[in-house]
Structures are given as C-alpha cells and as structure tokens.
Amino acid sequence: xxxxxxxxxxxxxxxxxxxxxxxxxxxxxxxxxxxxxxxxxxxxxxxxxxxxxxxxxxxxxxxxxxxxxxxxxxxxxxxxxxxxxxxxxxxxxxxxxxxxxxxxxxxxxxxxxxxxxxxxxxxxxxxxxxxxxxxxxxxxxxxxxxxxxxxxxxxxxxxxxxxxxxxxxxxxxxxxxxxxxxxxxxxxxxxxxxxxxxxxxxxxxxxxxxxxxxxxxxxxxxxxxxxxxxxxxxxxxxxxxxxxxxxxxxxxxxxxxxxxxxxxxxxxxxxxxxxxxxxxxxxxxxxxxxxxxxxxxxxxxxxxxxxxxxxxxxxxxxxxxxxxxxxxxxxxxxxxxxxxxxxxxxxxxxx
Amino acid sequence: xxxxxxxxxxxxxxxxxxxxxxxxxxxxxxxxxxxxxxxxxxxxxxxxxxxxxxxxxxxxxxxxxxxxxxxxxxxxxxxxxxxxxxxxxxxxxxxxxxxxxxxxxxxxxxxxxxxxxxxxxxxxxxxxxxxxxxxxxxxxxxxxxxxxxxxxxxxxxxxxxxxxxxxxxxxxxxxxxxxxxxxxxxxxxxxxxxxxxxxxxxxxxxxxxxxxxxxxxxxxxxxxxxxxxxxxxxxxxxxxxxxxxxxxxxxxxxxxxxxxxxxxxxxxxxxxxxxxxxxxxxxxxxxxxxxxxxxxxxxxxxxxxxxxxxxxxxxxxxxxxxxxxxxxx
Numbered sequence: 001x002x003x004x005x006x007x008x009x010x011x012x013x014x015x016x017x018x019x020x021x022x023x024x025x026x027x028x029x030x031x032x033x034x035x036x037x038x039x040x041x042x043x044x045x046x047x048x049x050x051x052x053x054x055x056x057x058x059x060x061x062x063x064x065x066x067x068x069x070x071x072x073x074x075x076x077x078x079x080x081x082x083x084x085x086x087x088x089x090x091x092x093x094x095x096x097x098x099x100x101x102x103x104x105x106x107x108x109x110x111x112x113x114x115x116x117x118x119x120x121x122x123x124x125x126x127x128x129x130x131x132x133x134x135x136x137x138x139x140x141x142x143x144x145x146x147x148x149x150x151x152x153x154x155x156x157x158x159x160x161x162x163x164x165x166x167x168x169x170x171x172x173x174x175x176x177x178x179x180x181x182x183x184x185x186x187x188x189x190x191x192x193x194x195x196x197x198x199x200x201x202x203x204x205x206x207x208x209x210x211x212x213x214x215x216x217x218x219x220x221x222x223x224x225x226x227x228x229x230x231x232x233x234x235x236x237x238x239x240x241x242x243x244x245x246x247x248x249x250x251x252x253x254x255x256x257x258x259x260x261x262x263x264x265x266x267x268x269x270x271x272x273x274x275x276x277x278x279x280x281x282x283x284x285x286x287x288x289x290x291x292x293x294x295x296x297x298x299x300x301x302x303x304x305x306x307x308x309x310x311x312x313x314x315x316x317x318x319x320x321x322x323x324x325x326x327x328x329x330x331x332x333x334x335x336x337x338x339x340x341x342x343x344x345x346x347x348x349x350x351x
Numbered sequence: 352x353x354x355x356x357x358x359x360x361x362x363x364x365x366x367x368x369x370x371x372x373x374x375x376x377x378x379x380x381x382x383x384x385x386x387x388x389x390x391x392x393x394x395x396x397x398x399x400x401x402x403x404x405x406x407x408x409x410x411x412x413x414x415x416x417x418x419x420x421x422x423x424x425x426x427x428x429x430x431x432x433x434x435x436x437x438x439x440x441x442x443x444x445x446x447x448x449x450x451x452x453x454x455x456x457x458x459x460x461x462x463x464x465x466x467x468x469x470x471x472x473x474x475x476x477x478x479x480x481x482x483x484x485x486x487x488x489x490x491x492x493x494x495x496x497x498x499x500x501x502x503x504x505x506x507x508x509x510x511x512x513x514x515x516x517x518x519x520x521x522x523x524x525x526x527x528x529x530x531x532x533x534x535x536x537x538x539x540x541x542x543x544x545x546x547x548x549x550x551x552x553x554x555x556x557x558x559x560x561x562x563x564x565x566x567x568x569x570x571x572x573x574x575x576x577x578x579x580x581x582x583x584x585x586x587x588x589x590x591x592x593x594x595x596x597x598x599x600x601x602x603x604x605x606x607x608x609x610x611x612x613x614x615x616x617x618x619x620x621x622x623x624x625x626x627x628x629x630x631x632x633x634x635x636x637x638x639x640x641x642x643x644x645x646x647x648x649x650x651x652x653x654x655x656x657x658x659x660x661x662x663x664x665x666x667x668x669x670x671x672x673x674x675x676x677x678x679x680x
Contacts, residue, residue, distance in 0.1 A: 030489060139365060151641070232498060236633045259507060272498070275496050
C-alpha cells in the first residue's frame with residue numbers, strides 16, 4: 001500500500017510518460033514484479049494476524065506436538081515447544097513490515113529535511129550537515145545499533161524503530177543534497193525566485209516535487225535497511241524476544257537447534273520471507289532507477305534507444321544521481337572533501 | 352597527497368565521533384546502568400566486577416565528566432578497554448586479541464575475493480548489456496536480498512547436515528591446539544571454507560549489480576565510443592577505457608559498503624559458531640556484557656575506517672585526478 005503511491009507519483013518526475021495511457025503496461029517488468037510482491041506482503045501484514053490458525057505463542061505440551069514437519073494440521077510444522085510456525089510467520093510479517101515502513105517514512109522525512117537544508121543554506125551549515133552525514137555513513141550501523149539497543153531494558157519494537165529511524169537518514173540525505181544542489185541552479189527555480197516566491201515555497205513546490213523518484217528510491221532503500229537491520233538484531237537477541245517478528249522466529253529456531261535437529265520448516269519460511277521482501281524492494285528500486293535512466297532498461301528498450309545514446313539525455317530528475325555515479329569521481333571527491341575540516345577553512349576564504 | 356590528508360582528517364573526525372558516542376551512551380541511559388546489568392547476574396558478580404563496571408560506565412561520579420572523558424581517551428589509546436563482566440576477570444583487550452585474527456582473516460579475504468569476482472562479472476554483464484549474463488540479474492537481486500546468516504543456515508543445512516561435505520561448526524577440529532603447525536592450519540582452512548563461501552555468495556551480487564550499472568553508463572561516454580570508432584580491439588576498449596573508469600565509483604562504493612558486509616559477516620559467524628568477533632559480540636549481548644559490546648563496536652568501527660583509508664590509497668593509485676590538487680576542489 002505504502003509503496004504504491006511512490007510508483008504512481010513517479011510521473012510527476014517524468015511528465016511526458018505520465019501523459020500517455022497504459023502507465024502500468026509501460027512499467028519495466030522488474031518493477032511490476034516488485035509491486036506485485038510488495039502488495040502480497042502488505043496484504044499479508046494487514047490480514048495475517050486475523051487468519052492465524054493457532055495462537056503463535058501457544059505451547060502444545062503434548063510430546064507428539066513438538067517438531068512436527070509440515071502437515072495438514074500445521075501447514076508449516078511446529079517448533080520445539082509445539083508452536084505453530086505458520087501462525088508465527090503470519091504475525092511476524094506484520095511486525096517486521098510495520099517496523100520497516102515506519103522507519104522508512106521517518107528516516108526519509110529526516111533525509112529530505114537534512115539534504116534540502118544542507119543544499120539550500122550552503123556555507124557552514126552545508127559543511128556541518130555533510131560532515132555529519134558522511135561520518136554516519138562510514139560508521140558501521142549494526143555494532144552501533146547493538147550498543148544503543150543492547151542495553152538491558154531497551155529491547156523492543158518502539159526503541160528499535162526510534163533508533164533505526166535516527167540512524168537511517170544519511171544515505172538518503174546525501175543523495176537528496178546532491179540532487180537539490182543540481183536543481184537549485186536550474187532556470188525554473190531562478191524564474192520562480194524572480195517572481196518573488198519565498199524560499200520555503202520554492203522548496204515545497206519547485207524542488208521537492210522534482211525529487212519524487214529520488215525520495216521514493218530513498219524510502220525503498222531505507223525500508224530495506226530497516227528490515228535487514230531489525231532481523232539481524234533480533235537474530236542475535238537484541239529484541240523483545242516475547243514478540244513475534246521474522247527475526248525473533250529465526251532467533252528461537254537458531255537457539256533451539258532447529259538446524260541440527262533437521263527442522264528446516266522452522267527456519268526456512270521466515271528466512272525466505274525476509275529474502276522475498278528484500279527482493280521485492282530491490283526490484284521496486286531497480287524499476288524506479290530504470291524509469292529515470294533509460295540506459296539501464298532491458299535489452300529491447302536499450303537497443304531501441306541505442307541510436308540516441310550520444311545525445312544528451314532528457315534532464316530527468318534522477319540524472320544528477322547518475323552523473324554522480326558516472327562522471328564520477330570529481331563530483332564525488334568534491335562532495336567528500338567539502339566535508340573535511342581542511343576544506344572548511346579554504347571555503348571560508350573563498351567566500 | 353592533499354587528497355589523502357583530507358581523507359585522513361575525515362577518518363580522524365569519524366573515529367572521534369565514534370569514541371565520543373561510545374563514551375556518552377552509557378552515561379545517557381535512563382536509570383543506573385550498573386544496577387540493571389547487575390540485576391541480570393543475581394549473586395554471580397563479584398564486587399570487584401561491580402567497581403570495574405562503575406568506572407567503565409561512569410557511575411558513582413569518579414571525577415568530573417571532562418576528567419572521565421580524558422581518562423577514557425587515554426585508556427583507549429593504550430588499548431585498555433576495561434574488564435569483561437561475563438568473563439570476569441578477563442581483560443576485554445585479551446578477549447578481542449583472541450577473536451580478532453579469525454574475523455580479519457576470514458572476512459577480509461572473503462570480502463576482497465567477492466569484490467574482485469563481482470566486479471569482473473559486472474564488467475562482463477555491463478559490456479554485454481542484455482546478454483546472457485545480464486539476464487540472471489533478477490536472480491542475483493534475490494541472492495542480494497538474503498540475509499547473510501540465513502544464507503549460512505541454508506548452506507549449512509545442505510553441505511554440512513545433509514551432504515557432510517563441510518564441518519558443521521567451530522573454527523577448527525576439537526582437540527587441536529592452535530599453533531603454527533599443519534594439522535591446525537589445514538583444519539582451520541577447512542572450517543573457514545563454508546563461511547567464506549557464504550560471504551562471497553551473499554555479497555557478490557551487490558558488487559556485480561553496481562559495477563554493471565556504472566559500466567552501462569560509462570559505455571555510453573564519448574571516449575568509449577571514440578575508442579571503438581578508432582578500431583581498438585574490444586578487450587582494450589572494455590578494460591582500459593570503460594572498466595578503468597567505471598571502477599572508480601565502484602571503489603568508492605566499496606568504502607561505504609564494507610561496513611554492511613562486515614556487519615553481515617559478524618552475524619553470520621554465530622551460525623557457524625566461528626570463533627571470531629561476531630560470536631564474541633553475541634555472547635556479550637546475551638550476557639549483557641556492556642564493556643565488551645562497546646569495545647567491539649570501537650574495534651569494528653576502526654577496522655572499517657582503516658579499510659576505507661586503504662581504498663582511498665588505491666583510488667590515488669588508480670585515478671590520476673585524485674593526485675592533483677584541482678580534482679579535489
């Protein structure tokens with residue numbers, strides 16, 4: 001659900017394609033698969049907890065109920081203590097996806113605020129915000145999350161969401177800052193400034209709408225990061241182990257020797273669910289990428305546009321990000337060196 | 352040179368930020384952290400450990416905050432990370448010294464191998480855009496989305512539990528004494544094979560996808576088309592013109608992604624009971640050994656910063672623009 005607006009919002013960024021009918025048909029196949037898979041998961045997350053055949057925490061005390069392989073009574077078998085794996089999975093998908101989407105929303109909002117602010121204010125603010133962004137990009141996230149959340153009493157869904165959101169914005173902020181820097185000098189922004197529009201109006205109505213596909217990509221990436229991180233955290237025991245998320249199911253499977261006992265039905269379904277969720281998000285992102293950069297599309301469309309490769313491509317919003325990829329180094333080094341303390345002094349002199 | 356100095360300053364800032372975060376987290380936690388940790392060890396923790404914990408976490412006000420901070424920094428400089436709570440009276444630095452080599456050798460070599468293979472495959476897939484190799488991309492995206500530890504579980508199930516090709520756990524066979532003799536080294540290599548394969552398989556798709564995308568955009572550049580028009584052999588165009596330029600963003604990406612790979616590999620160690628720093632981290636988490644957790648955070652962060660610095664040195668070597676002053680401006 002939450003993902004769908006991101007895709008349908010894309011035409012704002014690429015107006016010419018939006019004008020034509022059959023938007024769904026024109027979407028890259030990968031994006032279609034991604035949308036469909038995401039929809040399945042979102043649907044499962046919504047109705048899952050209502051259709052569980054058993055209480056996921058109910059421990060069946062009878063010895064015959066322990067470690068049953070999949071059967072008609074337990075479609076995905078049972079755990080060591082006789083709990084129904086399918087019920088745990090249905091509840092777990094909701095908790096994991098919910099966390100991913102909330103973190104994605106909060107962190108993306110933070111990323112837009114930081115990225116746009118840095119690019120618009122410039123000067124010392126830009127130096128400072130870029131420095132913070134780059135520092136948090138280079139510090140490995142998982143160990144930091146562990147010392148933040150590993151504290152006794154801080155393990156649970158809400159603290160995890162909070163910390164993941166607070167640490168999840170740097171990647172998006174950096175891409176959005178680069179894009180904003182590219183857009184703010186365009187003619188249409190200059191024009192609206194000449195007509196007397198205020199800075200905030202320009203940001204809200206001229207800049208941000210032109211970054212929709214970038215923001216969508218950033219959101220999808222952040223959800224991916226949040227799901228991966230939360231599952232990894234739960235797997236090593238940094239979570240509320242009494243609640244059912246995909247990570248905690250895997251934690252219990254690992255700690256109760258599911259692998260050694262050959263109970264594949266216990267750890268394969270939750271792991272597969274994480275992998276499929278991740279695949280859906282990666283496919284979505286590739287679709288968004290391909291909408292913005294025709295060169296990345298499948299062979300058929302690539303050969304069709306092959307003759308035009310040498311002409312400058314249309315200035316679609318994602319181009320700045322790509323030129324950062326492509327052209328590479330100069331821009332990249334620039335954005336990094338700006339953040340070093342050395343550069344600060346010189347930048348001050350230059351101004 | 353200016354480039355390297357700038358980067359060095361940046362990494363020093365990053366290291367300082369990590370150190371400072373590490374210092375303040377336990378001091379900002381609600382309640383008395385020592386009490387809450389002690390509550391997890393009813394009656395098992397000696398008073399001496401209690402005092403060590405107090406000093407480490409800054410409870411009981413051993414001097415002003417500034418005094419604590421400077422003492423803390425001096426301690427870290429001397430690799431003095433305090434005393435472990437769960438394995439009292441073992442020093443944290445001793446525990447780190449025992450586990451770190453395992454992780455560095457395994458994760459380091461596997462990551463470099465994955466990067467090299469992934470980049471090579473990415474060059475091939477990008478050059479033959481839409482070709483056979485390029486069509487397996489959706490499959491690779493699936494591989495990329497699998498958490499490392501789950502990959503490890505699946506490989507263990509297949510190759511250790513069912514096929515008995517690889518050992519199921521540990522870093523070396525039971526009963527061997529670690530040392531520089533062939534029995535131990537061969538056993539360690541044999542045990543590290545499946546974990547290494549896991550890291551390579553799990554991370555290769557990411558490198559390949561990124562390289563492929565940069566390759567495709569680079570191939571459209573004028574200088575590549577010009578090189579082809581000149582009639583240069585394909586091999587030369589691909590390697591010297593396209594790949595050499597496309598690898599620069601890839602290297603930069605390596606710097607940023609190495610943290611992810613290391614994090615994933617740490618969690619993976621649990622599945623293999625591999626005697627590295629990841630397993631130590633988990634035992635620290637389960638036993639609420641906060642000093643140990645903090646020290647591991649610092650060590651991993653410094654390792655990632657060092658890896659980034661090495662990547663920067665390689666970039667200076669590969670890219671002449673990084674050597675000139677103008678490029679960094």
